[in-house]
Amino acid sequence: MATDLTKTQWTGILLNEELTTELDLSIFRTLYSFEGHKAFASQVGVILGYNGKSPHGALNLEMKL
Incomplete structure (x- = not known):
């Protein structure tokens, strides 16, 4: 399922250390x-x-694959 994010939302996700x-x-x-x-x-x-x-x-584990 694809999700459309705005530039502001994507920036917020990248800057959020909890995410x-x-x-x-x-x-x-x-x-x-x-x-x-x-x-x-x-x-x-x-x-x-x-x-x-x-x-x-290690990358697969990080990405939960």
């Missing part, structure tokens, strides 16, 4: 740096310093 963690912001910044703002979780994980067989694991 958005520093890791969430890092994930958004990293995704934004990719062409088309799309990347695999493993690509984002490596950039954020997660290594090993599953660099995407």
Whole structure:
């Protein structure tokens, strides 16, 4: 189910520390740096310093996937 948010509402969510963690912001910044703002979780994980067989694991947990 899609939700339409205004720019003000989205900004409020991003600035609300009860809703958005520093890791969430890092994930958004990293995704934004990719062409088309799309990347695999493993690509984002490596950039954020997660290594090993599953660099995407911590991100999936953070995103509740």
